[in-house]
Amino acid sequence: MLGMDGDPTEGRIVFRKCAVCHSLTPGKVLVGPSLANIVDRPSGSESDFTYSDAMKQAKLIWDPTTLDAYLTDPQKVVPGNHMPFPGLKSEQDRADVIAYLASSSDNFHPAPGTKAPATTAKIAPRANGPVAAYVSDVKYTLRTGIAEGRMVYVGVGGTIDGKANPTLTAAENQGVEITLINGEGAEHDITLPDEGAKSPRVIGKGASTTLAFRAGKPGDFVYFCSVPGHQLAGMEGKFVVTAKPPVSTLAEADISRDPGDVPPPIAPRDPTRVRVDLEAVEVEGRLAEGTTYGYWTFNGKVPGPMLRVRVGDTVDVHLKNSANSAMIHSVDFHAVTGPGGGAAVLQVEPGGEKSMSFKALVPGLYVYHCATPMVAEHIANGMYGMILVEPEDGLPKVDHEYYVMQGEIYTDAPYGQRGSQEFSVEKLLDERPEYFVFNGEVGAISKLHPLHAHVGESVRIYFGVGGPNFTSSFHVIGEIMDKAYEAGGLLSPPLRGIQTISVPPGDAAVVEFAPLVPGNYTLVDHALARMERGLVGVLQVTGKPDPEIYNGVVMPGMGH
Numbered sequence: 379m380l381g382m383d384g385d386p387t388e389g390r391i392v393f394r395k396c397a398v399c400h401s402l403t404p405g406k407v408l409v410g411p412s413l414a415n416i417v418d419r420p421s422g423s424e425s426d427f428t429y430s431d432a433m434k435q436a437k438l439i440w441d442p443t444t445l446d447a448y449l450t451d452p453q454k455v456v457p458g459n460h461m462p463f464p465g466l467k468s469e470q471d472r473a474d475v476i477a478y479l480a481s482s483s484d485n486f487h488p489a490p491g492t493k494a495p496a497t498t499a500k501i502a503p504r505a506n507g508p509v510a511a512y513v514s515d516v517k518y519t520l521r522t523g524i525a526e527g528r529m530v531y532v533g534v535g536g537t538i539d540g541k542a543n544p545t546l547t548a549a550e551n552q553g554v555e556i557t558l559i560n561g562e563g564a565e566h567d568i569t570l571p572d573e574g575a576k577s578p579r580v581i582g583k584g585a586s587t588t589l590a591f592r593a594g595k596p597g598d599f600v601y602f603c604s605v606p607g608h609q610l611a612g613m614e615g616k617f618v619v620t621a622k623p624p625v626s627t628l629a630e631a632d633i634s635r636d637p638g639d640v641p642p643p644i645a646p647r648d649p650t651r652v653r654v655d656l657e658a659v660e661v662e663g664r665l666a667e668g669t670t671y672g673y674w675t676f677n678g679k680v681p682g683p684m685l686r687v688r689v690g691d692t693v694d695v696h697l698k699n700s701a702n703s704a705m706i707h708s709v710d711f712h713a714v715t716g717p718g719g720g721a722a723v724l725q726v727e728p729g730g731e732k733s734m735s736f737k738a739l740v741p742g743l744y745v746y747h748c749a750t751p752m753v754a755e756h757i758a759n760g761m762y763g764m765i766l767v768e769p770e771d772g773l774p775k776v777d778h779e780y781y782v783m784q785g786e787i788y789t790d791a792p793y794g795q796r797g798s799q800e801f802s803v804e805k806l807l808d809e810r811p812e813y814f815v816f817n818g819e820v821g822a823i824s825k826l827h828p829l830h831a832h833v834g835e836s837v838r839i840y841f842g843v844g845g846p847n848f849t850s851s852f853h854v855i856g857e858i859m860d861k862a863y864e865a866g867g868l869l870s871p872p873l874r875g876i877q878t879i880s881v882p883p884g885d886a887a888v889v890e891f892a893p894l895v896p897g898n899y900t901l902v903d904h905a906l907a908r909m910e911r912g913l914v915g916v917l918q919v920t921g922k923p924d925p926e927i928y929n930g931v932v933m934p935g936m937g938h
Contacts, residue, residue, distance in 0.1 A: 384470070384472075384473030384474040384475070384476055384477030384478070385474050385477060385519070385534060385535055386474070386477045386478040386480070386481040386559070386584075387478075387519045387534065387535075387557050387559060387586065388470075388474040388478075388535075389473075389474035389475040389476070389477050389478025389479070389481075390478050390586075391800070392466070392471045392474050392475040392478070393475050393478055393479075396413070396475070400412065400413045401413070401414070402414050402479075405424075405426050407424075407426050407427050410427070411424035411426070411427035411429070412424055412426075412427075413479060416440050416445075416479055417440060417441065417442070417445070417476075417479055417480045418439060418440065418441055419439070419440050420437070420438070420439055420440075421433060421436045421437065421438040421439070421440060421456075422434045422436060422437075430458065430459050431458070432456050432457060432458035432459045433456055433459050436455075436456045436459075438455075438456075442476050442480075445472075445476050445479070446472050446473075446476060449465055449466045449472045449475065449476075450465050450466065450467070450472065451465045452465055466704075481584045516546075516547075516548045516552055516553070516554045516555070516593075517554075517555045517556075517557070518533070518538065518546050518554075518555070518556045518557070519533070519534040519535055519556075519557045519558075519559065520532065520533060520534065520544075520556065520557070520558050520559070520568065521534050521558075521559040521560075521561040522558070522559070522560055522561045522562060522564070522566045522580075522603075522613070523561040523562055524562060525542045525612075526542075528542075528611060528612030529564075529603070529608055529611040529612045529613045530542040530543050530612050530613060531543050531544070531558075531568070531601075531603075531613060531615060532561065534559070543612070543613070543614060543615035543616075544615060545615060545616040545617075545618060546601065546615065546616070546617045546618070547617075547618045547619075547620065548593040548617075548618075548619055548620075549593065549619070549620050549621070550593055550594070550595065550596050550619055550620065550621050551592060551593060552592070552593050553590065553591075553592055553593075553797075554573075554590065554591055554592070554593050555588060555589070555590045556568060556577075556588070556589045556590075557586060557587070557588045557589075558577055558580055558586060558587055558588075558589065559580070559584070559585075559586045560580040560581070560582060560583055560584060560585045560586065561583070562583060563582060563583040564605075565579050565580070565581050565605055566579065566580055566603050566605060566608065566613070567579045567580070567603055567604055567605065568589060568601055568602075568603065569601065569602055569603070569604045570591070570599065570600075570601045570617055571600075572594065572597070572599040572600075572617075573591050573593065573594055573599070573617070574591070575589055575591040576589075576604065577589040579605070593619045594619065595619065596619050596620055596621040597618075597619055598616060598617075598618050599616070599617045599618070599619065600614055600615070600616060600617065601614070601615050601616075601617050602614040602615070631661065631662065631663045631664060631670075632663065632664055632819075632826060633661060633663030633664065633673050633675060633678065633679055633680050633760070633818050633819065634664075634679065634680060634817045634818040634819045634822035634823075634826055634827060635679040635680060635681050635682075635683075635781065635783075635817045635818065635822075636817075636827040637780040637781050637782050637817060637823050637827055637829055637839075637915075638778075638780060638781075638827070638829070639683070639684065639781060640684055640686075640779045640780065640781050640840070641684060641685070641686040642686075643686075643768070643772055643773065643775070644686060644687075644688050644768055644772060646771075646772070647688070648690075649688065649689075649690030649691050649692070650688075650691055650692075651691070651692045651693075651694060651735075652687050652691050652692070652693050652694065653694045653696065654685055654693055654694065654695045654696065655696050655698075656676050656677060656682065656683075656695070656696070656697050656698070656709060657676070657677055657678075657697075657698040657699070657700060658674065658675070658676065658697070658698070658699045658700060658703055658707035658726065658748070658761070659674075659675050659676075659677065659678045659700045659702075659703070660672065660673070660674050660675070660700065660702065660703045660704060660705070661673055661675060661678060662798065663680075663818075663819070664819055665787065665789075665799060665813065665815075665819050665820065666794070666813070666819065666820035666821070666912065667820070667821070668796040668797070669794075669795065669796050669797065669798075669799060670797070670798045670799065671787065671789065671798070671799045671801075672759070672798075672800075672801065673759055673760040673818070674705065674707065674748070674756055674759040674760050674761050675760050675761065676709070676748075676761060676762075676763055679818070680760035680762075680783075680785070680817060680818025680819070681760075681762050681763040681764065681781070681783040681785075681817065681818065681842070681844060682746070682761070682762065682763030683763060684763065684764055684765070684766065684781045684840065685746075685763070685764070685765040685766070686765070686766045686768065687738050687765065687766070687767055687768070688738070688767070688768045688770070688772075689738055689739070689740070689741045689767055689768065689769060689770055690737070690738065690739075690770070691737070691738045691767075692735055692736070692737050692738075693735060693736055693737075693738060694733065694734075694735045695709065695711070695720060695724070695733060695734055695735065695736070696731065696732075696733045697709055697724050697726050697731065697732055697733070698726065698730070698731040699726040699727060699728050699729065699730055699731070700728065700729075701728055701729035702728070703728040703729075704728070705728075705750065705756075706725055706726065706727050706728070706750050707725075707726055707748050707750055707756065707761065708720075708721040708724045708725045708726060708748055708749050708750045709721060709724050709746055709747070709748060709749070710746060710747055710748070710749035711736070711744065711746040711765060712744040712745050712746065712884065713736075713738060713740075713742070713744035713746070713765050713767055714736045715736070715737075715739055716736060718749060719746075719749070720734050720736060721748075721749035721750075725750060738767045740767065740869070741767050741768060741769040741770075741868040741869060742766075742767055742865075742866045742867050742868050742869070742886075743764060743765075743766050743767075743840055743842070743863070743866030743868070743886040743887070743888055744764060744765050744766075744767065744866060744886065745762060745763070745764055745842050745843075745844065745884050745885065745886055746762065746763050746764065746765055747761055747762040747763070747844060747884070748761035748762075752803075752806075753846070754806055754846040754847070755801070755803065755806060757785075757844055757845060757846040758785070758786055758787060758788055758801075758806055758811075758845075758846055759787075759801065760785070760818055760844075762783065762785065762842075762844030762845075763783070763844075764781070764783065764840060764842045764886055766840065767868075768868075769868055769869075773838075773868070776836040776837065776838045776890060777831065777832075777835035777836045777837070778829075778830070778831050778835060778836070778837045778838070779838045779839075779840065780829050780837065780838070780839045780840065781839075781840050782816055782817060782823060782839055782840070782841050782842075782901065782915065783816070783817060783841070783842045783843065783844050784814070784815070784816055784841075784842070784843045784844065784845075784850045784852075784881075784903060784913065785814075785815055785818065785843075785844040785845065786811035786813065786814055786815075786845065786846065786847060786848055787811060787812065787813040787814075787815060788801060788802045788803075788805040788806040788810070788811050788812060789801065789802060789805075789812045789813065790802045790805075791812070792812060793812045793813060793911050793912070806846075809847045809848075811847075811848070811911070812911065813911055813912045814848070814903065814908040814911045814912055814913035815912050815913060816901065816913060816914070816915045819912075820912035821912075822915075823901065823915035823916065824914050824915050824916045828915070828916040828917070828918050829901075829915065829916065829917040829918065830917070830918050830919075830920075831893055831917060831918075831919050831920075832919065832920050832921050833893060833894060833895060833896055833919060833920070833921025833922060833924075834892060834893075834894065834921065835892060835893070836890060836891075836892045837890065837891055837892065837893070837917070838888065838889070838890045839888070839889050839890075840886070840888055841879075841881060841886060841887050841888070841889060842866075842881070842885070842886040842887075843881045843882065843883045843884065843885060843886070844883070844884075845883025845884060846883055846884075847883060848883060848905075849880060849881065849882045849883065850880070850881045850882075850903045850905075851878050851879075851880055851903055851904035851905055852878065852879050852880075852881055852887065852889070852901075852902075852903060852904075853877065853878040853879075853901075853902050853903070853904040854889075854891065854899055854900070854901055854902075854917065855899060855900040855901075855902060856897070856899045856900070857891050857893065857899055858875055858876070858877060858891065859873075859875070859876050859877070859879070859889045859890065859891050860874065860875070860890050860891045860892065861873070861874060861888075861889065861890040861891075862874075862876050862879045862887060862888070862889045862890075863887060863888040863889075864879065864887060865885055865886070865887065866885065866886035866887060866888060868888070872888075872890075878904050893917070893919040894924060894927050894928075895919070895921075895923055895924050895927055895928040896919050896920055896921045896922070896923060897919055897932065898916050898917070898918055898919070899916070899917040899919060900914060900915070900916060900917075901914065901915030901916065901917065902914060902915075
């Protein structure tokens with residue numbers, strides 16, 4: 379049967395794309411209806427959700443064949459439905475997610491009074507101390523079952539597929555991840571005593587858990603179920619650790635926008651037409667040292683390009699969506715007067731392109747961002763930027779202009795975990811980011827692209843908050859802002875001589891100052907705990923000291 383050949387463990391990973399809009403909790407409505415018990419359910423039948431007319435009239439039964447067709451091309455199966463997703467083009471992804479939906483609904487029956495264990499990975503401590511964060515080099519999936527009259531672990535996928543109590547291998551010091559699925563309903567776990575690793579127990583058919591640890595010294599060891607009697611009943615296999623692991627490499631594409639990437643001031647001219655080209659690009663990029671993340675970007679960087687026009691200009695926006703994208707994307711300009719800030723007409727499917735135009739009516743510094751449901755997810759994944767609408771006479775000349783935006787990133791794994799990280803919709807909805815970043819990644823404007831100036835030179839920072847959730851108390855340690863334009867407003871007089879400026883999500887500010895002594899000046903959000911989650915930048919100022927203004931020796935390691 380279609381979908382039953384899929385791997386529910388892999389399907390759980392694929393479903394993360396769907397979990398942005400759909401819950402597996404019965405009756406829980408997000409952007410879309412709950413998908414609990416979806417297999418063999420009539421379409422449009424979730425009582426707590428208001429369906430589109432197209433879906434109400436579709437009269438489908440969500441069996442695996444219909445689900446496969448719908449997941450391939452939702453608009454083709456139900457023309458006019460509101461699902462903002464182009465479909466899963468991989469046949470294997472569709473099979474896996476259908477298998478996961480089946481195993482997560484009717485096929486899962488926990489014992490009375492029990493609940494399914496959490497499916498998030500746990501790092502098992504070793505006898506010689508905690509395991510450091512690592513890249514999972516080796517992954518296995520085992521399903522409990524019965525074979526030849528014995529209780530066994532059955533391998534799922536790869537070279538161990540279908541094998542009873544398969545031999546698992548890893549090299550010394552490699553990261554190992556084992557997913558255990560309960561295949562027949564009895565209570566089970568998996569224990570590797572020589573590695574100091576033991577999983578929680580899985581209770582109920584279809585329940586699962588993931589165990590992670592780092593392989594220790596070379597040798598032949600065992601894994602088994604620690605439930606009394608189960609090891610003797612047959613649930614035991616070999617875990618072989620070999621010496622000298624292969625070198626693990628991790629691509630780290632820098633997706634951060636250089637803060638110096640600012641268009642030049644506009645010379646005096648009459649209003650004109652300005653073309654803006656944006657492309658939605660989904661890319662795996664560096665989040666931190668040894669850590670990558672699947673970003674959604676405008677033009678391959680976070681933030682998207684800074685745009686610069688003059689009040690009265692007509693702006694022609696052309697938005698492309700890369701053919702390699704998995705999602706529909708759009709753009710909403712806060713500088714636009716009109717429905718959706720442009721997003722109402724700029725919802726673009728993968729491989730497509732749309733355009734619109736607007737007139738820049740009011741000077742100011744404005745945020746733009748993707749506005750495709752779930753909007754907060756698209757923003758959190760990096761789809762934000764800013765557009766400066768200069769006043770008719772332009773802005774006063776300064777020596778340096780910089781472009782800095784603050785954002786949040788919500789990963790499944792805790793802050794500092796190495797390897798490729800997955801987005802967590804649960805943490806997004808609970809407003810629990812693991813990372814706070816300037817310009818997309820940890821170290822973007824401190825290690826990779828610090829700001830620069832010379833003593834006495836004027837500095838202007840165009841600062842914005844993509845968010846999507848947290849307000850920034852923007853502060854430059856060691857400086858007092860000569861001018862600060864609140865909310866990006868350029869028609870009101872600036873604040874003068876201030877220390878910190880508050881910028882809510884989706885808003886902006888323009889600040890100016892001129893450093894008078896050399897040294898490193900630290901850019902922060904004065905909610906300073908966020909420094910410990912990656913939020914820090916550096917302005918490096920060179921020049922001659924002035925002991926009448928600042929007299930002292932910087933202590934080693936302070937870096938200020």
